[in-house]
Structures are given as structure tokens and as C-alpha cells.
Amino acid sequence: MLFTKFFARILFIAAILFNITNGADPNYMLSLVNQERQKNRLSTLALDSRLNRAAQLHTDYMASIKKLTHDDRSGSLEDRVKAQGYNWSAVAENIAKGQVNETEAMKSWMNSSRHRQNILGPNYKHLGVGYSNNGNYWTQDFGTPA
Numbered sequence: 001m002l003f004t005k006f007f008a009r010i011l012f013i014a015a016i017l018f019n020i021t022n023g024a025d026p027n028y029m030l031s032l033v034n035q036e037r038q039k040n041r042l043s044t045l046a047l048d049s050r051l052n053r054a055a056q057l058h059t060d061y062m063a064s065i066k067k068l069t070h071d072d073r074s075g076s077l078e079d080r081v082k083a084q085g086y087n088w089s090a091v092a093e094n095i096a097k098g099q100v101n102e103t104e105a106m107k108s109w110m111n112s113s114r115h116r117q118n119i120l121g122p123n124y125k126h127l128g129v130g131y132s133n134n135g136n137y138w139t140q141d142f143g144t145p146a
């Protein structure tokens with residue numbers, strides 16, 4: 001019980017730090033994703049710290065090369081997610097550039113069938129979010145554990 005409370009507090013502080021350091025709010029993005037899933041009677045997702053790391057690293061990579069891409073010097077999406085300790089059975093990635101906030105990024109993804117399919121993937125369990133204010137790069141990583 002005590003441990004759970006302690007852990008929840010650490011997560012809360014980590015979420016605040018994440019927010020302050022990169023200017024996006026993964027919890028807000030999660031709530032937008034879950035609203036869309038609930039409209040479609042799908043299970044909601046939870047944030048996963050390993051997917052957050054994978055998404056943030058890829059976002060920083062895109063910002064550094066100033067290019068929207070799924071290719072990454074450190075490997076394929078599958079490899080990048082595994083490298084963060086997330087053993088997946090399914091994984092997908094949405095990327096976007098130029099949107100000023102979570103709402104705008106979600107609007108453009110929901111407007112594109114390929115990205116929408118990832119947001120509404122019936123079997124995903126977890127979400128990771130990355131953002132860079134250097135060019136407004138966004139990443140969503142979706143995963144299902146192995």
C-alpha cells in the first residue's frame with residue numbers, strides 16, 4: 001500500500017519533470033488517444049515509461065536531422081522499442097511535425113487513415129509520447145507486451 005503510494009508519487013514527479021523539460025504533456029496526449037478509443041468502444045491505453053523513452057529518443061533524433069522519418073540511426077522501430085526493455089508482440093509508430101500542441105497533432109493523425117488505425121488499434125495496451133519544441137516534432141509509440 002505504502003509502496004504503491006510512494007511509486008505513484010515518483011511517477012507523478014517524473015511526469016511533471018517530463019512536462020517541464022520538453023513542453024508536452026504525455027498524460028494529455030494519452031487522454032486524447034483514450035477519448036478516441038472510447039468513442040470506438042476500445043480498451044484504453046496506459047502510458048509506459050519504456051515506450052515514452054523510445055518515442056522521446058526518436059523525436060530528438062528527428063529534430064536533430066530536421067526530418068520526419070521512421071528510420072533512425074539506432075535501428076528500426078522494433079529494435080528501438082526492444083532496446084528500452086519493452087518486449088513486444090505488436091508495435092506501431094505515429095510521427096508528425098509542425099503541430100503546436102497535442103490537440104493539433106491528434107487532429108492531423110485522426111485525419112489520416114494509416115495513423116488513425118494505429119490510434120484505434122484494438123490490441124494495443126501501452127502508449128509512449130515524444131515531443132521536441134525544436135521544430136515541433138511528435139512521436140506516438142504503441143505497444144502490446146509479448
Ligand SMILES: *[C@@H]1O[C@H](CO)[C@@H](O)[C@H](O)[C@H]1NC(C)=O
Binds near residue numbers: 086
Ligand atoms: C525480454 O526478453 C529477454 C529475452 O529475449 C529477457 O532477457 C528479458 O528479461 C525480457 N524483458 C522483460 C521486461 O520481460
Ligand SMILES: *[C@@H]1O[C@H](CO)[C@@H](O)[C@H](O)[C@H]1NC(C)=O
Binds near residue numbers: 101102104
Ligand atoms: C492548440 O493550438 C491551437 C492552435 O494554435 C489552439 O487553437 C488551441 O487552443 C490549442 N489547444 C490547447 C489545448 O492548447
Ligand SMILES: *[C@@H]1O[C@H](CO)[C@@H](O)[C@H](O)[C@H]1NC(C)=O
Binds near residue numbers: 107108111
Ligand atoms: C483533413 O483532411 C481533409 C481532406 O482530406 C483536409 O482538407 C484537411 O485539411 C485535413 N485536416 C487536417 C487537420 O489535417
